[in-house]
Amino acid sequence: MTTMTEASVREFKMPDVGEGLTEAEILKWYVKPGDTVTDGQVVCEVETAKAAVELPIPYDGVVRDLHFPEGTTVDVGTSIIAVDVSGGTAPAGTGPAVEAPAEVPVVPTATPAAAPAEEKKSVGSGRQPVLVGYGVATSSTKRRPRKGPEVAVPQASTALQTELNGHAPVAADTARPLAKPPVRKLAKDLGVDLTAVTPSGPDGVITREDVHAAVAPPAPEPVTAPAVSVPPAPVPAYDAARETRIPIKGVRKATAQAMIGSAFTAPHVTEFVTVDVTRTMKLVEELKQDKEFAGLRVNPLLLIAKALLAAIKRNPDINASWDETAQEIVLKHYVNLGIAAATPRGLIVPNIKDAHAKTLPQLAQSLGELVSTAREGRTSPAAMQAGTVTITNVGVFGVDTGTPILNPGESAILAVGSIKLQPWVHKGKVKPRQVTTLALSFDHRLVDGELGSKVLADVAAILEQPKRLITWA
Template identity: 75%
Template sequence: MTATEQRFREFKMPDVGEGLTEAEILKWYVRPGDTVTDGQVICEVETAKAAVELPCPYDGVVQAVHFDEGVTVDVGTSIIVVDTNPGAGPAEAPAAEAAPAAEAEEAEPQGRQAVLVGYGAAPSSTKRRARKPQPGAAAEPAAAAVQAELNGHAGTPATPAAPVAPAVPTAERPLAKPPVRKLAKDLGIDLATVTPTGPDGVITREDVHAAASATVPAAQAPAPAPAAAVATGGSEAVRARETRTPIKGVRKATAQAMVNSAFTAPHVTEFITVDVTRTMKLVQELKQDPDMAGLRVNPLLLVAKALLVAIKRNPEINAAWDEENQEIVRKDYVNLGIAAATPRGLIVPNIKDAEAKTLPQLAAALGELVSTAREGRTAPGDMAGGTVTITNVGVFGVDTGTPILNPGESAILAFGAVKLQPWVHKGKVKPRQVTTLALSFDHRLVDGELGSKVLADIAAILEHPKRLITWA
């Protein structure tokens, strides 16, 4: 590693999840010229699973920030440069080396990789990303600017070690990231015809979409529109009244997971309507209990406890279908998922080993799970390994639904709104608090008898909550 490489350290987008390939930069906490320390949070990114804060692995001064907020960056791409020895003054650039095109690809980073706080990493070295040169073309402006910045001589390109024989001039390759190139290919857009609006002449997704909107194949060209229609702008006027949101991050991952689940596991949904008046009274009593002081006590807590007791009585439902090994995997632990609607989309964090928790412990875990999800701080590990899930549609005033299984799980319970309804109680029609439960399950794992037993047990506990003691 050269002296310049040792001084100017690149921080690359890490894989902050389980095999994720990209992340969106939500917010920067530093800017060029700011002093940073090892372990200091420099930005927040959103992956397909959660929002995560990234710590810097170096001490020094921020030299450059490569991407704006809202930009999606591939894992392994440099996002920031840190000057680890700012008191040394301008650095001299190393002489450029001529290299065959095949050897100009980026060397795999061998230096310290960015990691999450608490994971730790050993310091080592890093090699800079080298752009692949185009035959006969000058160095790309963006690459020259970055090199000049590292050299300490802005606007002065590095001097080559030896003259290079002139080649036949060719057009420069348009600057665009791999996802943008794929988008252009899918839409049939030639990047050479696209006007770039990104930094340093980089073509963005919006540029490609704009080019696609402006391109109409001759075979599909509409007949000339009347003058009045042209004056109103045609389809552009319609688009002006629409709001388009890119499908990415948590919402994109959730959509793909739901499609895979719906068309992989054969879903069956059963329903039951139950009088939960006694359960609602117990909720009010628990709120006054000293052992529950400071904890979130609501009907969902007792529904969760009822589900855990039902699973204990019917353990076969707590299983997973292993397609690769053609096995049914029954689990002796319950990681209870709670579907949570957040501004970034639906996520399903889970409470690990929920079956082993007391009611106060379960209440504390539920409260922390909900608060963390609303703040967008749910870690990827909190959403992995779920076994069964509850979705509380009742908070929206909905009676019930037909929930789709969380991938890899065997069952999901929908808890509907609790409403005062006329109900036959002890031979007389009386106003009672009533709700409807819906249990969806994977019919490969769970037959109708088992699913019915589980749903009936949950209903029986909520109707007579003393069974939480007698059946536990």
């Protein structure tokens, strides 16, 4: 019989805080057993395959138990915390145990009993949970208990038994061995009792091979060779002083899977161009003194992003995606500009929504917010979804350029190399100029060589002569 205390305990399950996520790692608990919590209070921080997210509790009460310690990866839909919502205090003797007590199961077991009255009431009470994706709904299907002893022989479906035996299945004690008519005839001709044959076919069906094996002469006793002592192959020992093993999970695991999927799905083509960006660097210095950019972060990446947006405006077909299921090319009439960011948890690619519609100061503000949020590890899953084109700035590491892999679902990615002072022919004379190398990778299913070359050439032309932004942007 359920007591009032048990009925008043609410289990908060790990929600799907992204799109289709299956698990999350508990990074930090902000509460402990015995603490009072209120509706909307953040109780823990979890890391999904996309970002670190804080989880608020959707009701008032007293924390009864934390089911998992920090650092544990938990499947979506699994209860992570139990809260007593009766209005009383925490049970006596409640300690910092991390496993659910016996009277409060973490995961509902597959029993035919009906759900507690409190759970039924919460479904139709009209109170909506704070978070979406509240886990996997428990199936309401009930199973009748088996009658009589279990039969050891694997049971096939009714249709299969009818097909093989020529009639509907009978009781377990009189059931015939499962075999097709030709196999039965073979067994009769060879004088084999099918009840003594061990089936090897699916669903316990006896095959022709099983019948032949039953009448085959026993295999001769193998000749035992003198025992030879063969030492086992040496297993490389793990030296903790010389090696460190890091579990692959969270953002790094998701990034690895996404890059493998992208590399072996989209046919990549990469083109390169080296460009004189001296005038762009001068414009950056001028904008830093402009009152409209006061308090904003102005750097070469800002003008490179604006140049790419202008190139997309002149060549809109590059802003597309490939729909394999529908066998369609989806042209995007908006640009969600992704910026690859290296974080302690791995590489992430948040994007600026509707970047094509932003002015240069607005774009500078969005870039600053994106970078600071990523460095703090607070990028939301929504900020990393629905990107269309990406920029990766490998030049900050002193690298000339690279061959970037497409962000899944996108058609192009622009890699920006380091900007260095190099000898350059300018107005017929060799002079020191600020030079960089750009690399554009694109999906060759969507973008042919002509289109990719036009986009890359337009970006280079703008960076060489930034005044083109006046007419092209």
